[in-house]
Amino acid sequence: MATVTTPTTPSARVVKAGAHLRRKKRLFWPFAAPALVLYLAFLVLPTIATVVLSFTSWAGAGDTPKPNGVTNYTQMVASDSFQYAFGNTLIYVFLGGIGTFALAFLFTMVLRDMKGGKTVRAILFFPNIVAPVALGMFLGFVFKYQPGKQGLANYVMEGLGADAAKFLAPSNVTGVVTASLIWASSGFYITILMAAVDRIPPYLYEDAELGGASPWQKFRNITLPMTWDVVGVAGVLWTINALKIFELVFVLAGPGTYAPPNEAWTLGIYVFDRTFGSNGTPDFGAACACAVAMIALVSVLVVLLRRLMRRDAIQF
Amino acid sequence: MSVTDDVEAPARPPAKPVRKPPRKPRPAPGSKRLSPLRVLGSAIVWLFTAGNILVLYWLLTASFKTPVEIFTKPFALPYQWFNVGKPFRNFIYAWNNAGFGDAVLTTVVLVGLATVVTVAVSAPCAYALTRLGVRGSGPMTNAVAIGMGVPFQTVIIPLFVVLSKIHLDNEYGLFLLYVALSIPFTVFLMTGFFRSLPDELEEAAALDGASPTRTFFSVMLPLTRGGMITALTLNAIGLWNETLLAIVFLKDQAHFTLSRALFTFYGAASYQSEYGGLIAGVAIVVLPMLVLYLVLARRIITGLTLGAGK
Numbered sequence: 229m230a231t232v233t234t235p236t237t238p239s240a241r242v243v244k245a246g247a248h249l250r251r252k253k254r255l256f257w258p259f260a261a262p263a264l265v266l267y268l269a270f271l272v273l274p275t276i277a278t279v280v281l282s283f284t285s286w287a288g289a290g291d292t293p294k295p296n297g298v299t300n301y302t303q304m305v306a307s308d309s310f311q312y313a314f315g316n317t318l319i320y321v322f323l324g325g326i327g328t329f330a331l332a333f334l335f336t337m338v339l340r341d342m343k344g345g346k347t348v349r350a351i352l353f354f355p356n357i358v359a360p361v362a363l364g365m366f367l368g369f370v371f372k373y374q375p376g377k378q379g380l381a382n383y384v385m386e387g388l389g390a391d392a393a394k395f396l397a398p399s400n401v402t403g404v405v406t407a408s409l410i411w412a413s414s415g416f417y418i419t420i421l422m423a424a425v426d427r428i429p430p431y432l433y434e435d436a437e438l439g440g441a442s443p444w445q446k447f448r449n450i451t452l453p454m455t456w457d458v459v460g461v462a463g464v465l466w467t468i469n470a471l472k473i474f475e476l477v478f479v480l481a482g483p484g485t486y487a488p489p490n491e492a493w494t495l496g497i498y499v500f501d502r503t504f505g506s507n508g509t510p511d512f513g514a515a516c517a518c519a520v521a522m523i524a525l526v527s528v529l530v531v532l533l534r535r536l537m538r539r540d541a542i543q544f
Numbered sequence: 545m546s547v548t549d550d551v552e553a554p555a556r557p558p559a560k561p562v563r564k565p566p567r568k569p570r571p572a573p574g575s576k577r578l579s580p581l582r583v584l585g586s587a588i589v590w591l592f593t594a595g596n597i598l599v600l601y602w603l604l605t606a607s608f609k610t611p612v613e614i615f616t617k618p619f620a621l622p623y624q625w626f627n628v629g630k631p632f633r634n635f636i637y638a639w640n641n642a643g644f645g646d647a648v649l650t651t652v653v654l655v656g657l658a659t660v661v662t663v664a665v666s667a668p669c670a671y672a673l674t675r676l677g678v679r680g681s682g683p684m685t686n687a688v689a690i691g692m693g694v695p696f697q698t699v700i701i702p703l704f705v706v707l708s709k710i711h712l713d714n715e716y717g718l719f720l721l722y723v724a725l726s727i728p729f730t731v732f733l734m735t736g737f738f739r740s741l742p743d744e745l746e747e748a749a750a751l752d753g754a755s756p757t758r759t760f761f762s763v764m765l766p767l768t769r770g771g772m773i774t775a776l777t778l779n780a781i782g783l784w785n786e787t788l789l790a791i792v793f794l795k796d797q798a799h800f801t802l803s804r805a806l807f808t809f810y811g812a813a814s815y816q817s818e819y820g821g822l823i824a825g826v827a828i829v830v831l832p833m834l835v836l837y838l839v840l841a842r843r844i845i846t847g848l849t850l851g852a853g854k
Contacts, residue, residue: 376615
């Protein structure tokens with residue numbers, strides 16, 4: 229083993245190094261191939277297949293897909309259920325995103341020099357490790373409306389003298405889900421942003437304090453510029469996660485076994501209902517079209533966000 | 545308070561130096577000022593935190609209560625089931641009626657195997673992409689990372705059709721899916737860890753005559769142990785909670801995962817107003833994650849932030 233280290237001539241050493249480099253490079257495919265093959269087979273190819281199938285009329289397994297151009301798309305865009313699904317998904321992405329990030333920013337202002345901040349962070353993070361199904365059921369009990377058997381939210385409201393509200397009625401459920409989403413996911417984004425805030429040199433804040441800066445000024449002029457890149461990444465993560473929201477709404481707004489009323493739909497529920505949901509006849513072609521709409525929306529929003537957030541990196 | 549000190553100080557006769565304890569440095573202007581924003585912020589933070597704790601308390605107590613107690617005395621401690629000497633009645637009901645007994649075994653085996661295999665496949669790939677200096681690694685890493693943004697709904701339809709054709713619409717197919725769909729995130733996370741290792745380590749190993757394979761297994765891989773544990777934990781949590789794929793691919797009740805079983809149980813138990821049992825069911829799914837979280841909170845949080853910060 230040790231023989232390699234005995235240097236002979238400079239040129240021989242170069243050859244050795246080159247040989248080592250070649251041996252290293254030869255390792256690439258055996259190491260990378262298993263993961264890349266799985267990635268291709270289970271993510272890339274199915275995505276392409278979905279795009280192709282979205283241009284066919286196809287009832288599902290047992291039926292053969294027949295090309296029908298953009299019919300799926302025109303029918304989908306014209307349908308009520310898709311319009312609700314699309315609108316709700318956008319509400320969750322934008323309204324939920326604004327709420328979550330506003331809350332997260334507020335928390336970064338306060339948590340940075342607060343006693344017990346670490347514990348608070350750990351507590352706020354907790355809803356993120358709960359299964360969305362369990363979270364949906366749990367929130368179903370919290371927002372339950374049934375005179376005499378009110379859920380926690382209505383119990384508190386009645387206790388305060390207000391009237392109980394039908395939180396989970398189809399017309400209200402979008403608002404309730406948005407609020408729940410903000411509550412459940414803010415911990416995750418607070419955690420990410422706080423990790424970035426912790427890396428900011430404290431002397432910047434000390435300097436600002438000597439200058440008499442208000443918390444808002446400190447946030448505006450120190451925290452935000454210094455965490456901008458992480459905010460960008462967090463925004464991308466939010467967009468990806470909010471766009472595929474499915475289980476939480478499915479369980480919270482519906483009876484649990486089949487899809488909730490149309491007003492509460494998201495794009496994820498649309499795909500599910502047209503394929504594996506037990507409500508109505510399956511229409512895999514339409515579901516594929518909606519799935520394509522989902523991935524197109526993710527791509528557009530992520531690219532836009534990256535564009536919007538782009539600026540020169542700050543070194544510190 | 546410090547203002548009065550300032551006013552008094554010059555009034556003291558300077559002739560006789562009286563020894564007095566050194567004055568505390570005056571706080572910088574602005575730092576101790578109670579701005580309304582700060583007060584409001586702190587209030588919201590504490591309210592929010594208290595709300596979360598209350599919710600957890602409600603979940604834990606409600607799982608021991610009768611439906612009447614749950615809805616009429618939400619904040620009281622459970623009483624009725626303890627009184628009749630069957631405190632775990634809800635848990636027993638949920639366990640028996642939702643088929644959690646089988647589901648726990650399926651979930652633990654499935655999630656355990658899938659996370660280990662995912663990391664075993666992803667770690668060498670991440671190493672190859674970051675450390676072997678092969679041209680095109682950068683774009684390839686990005687291409688894999690993009691996979692994190694693909695919603696499951698986009699791939700589920702062709703996968704279901706193909707896998708059911710070859711009779712893999714069961715827990716084996718689900719295992720394959722779990723591994724494959726966890727790869728983008730895991731590879732992305734692990735590339736971050738491998739990239740942070742210094743080049744000198746590999747050079748030293750090469751000088752000592754270690755083959756590239758050996759360098760990976762005995763030098764580089766052990767150094768990313770922290771990253772691997774993080775990847776294992778995060779994938780385990782994600783897959784433990786995964787429901788959509790389990791709903792689509794698992795048809796046989798005997799092989800349901802926990803979240804899948806809970807999903808079915810929800811429909812059935814809602815009809816019978818078995819709210820106590822349902823909340824106990826939710827608790828059964830949530831509590832293992834709570835324990836895991838309490839043990840590994842720091843690692844989970846650092847892992848997540850590392851993945852996002854890069």
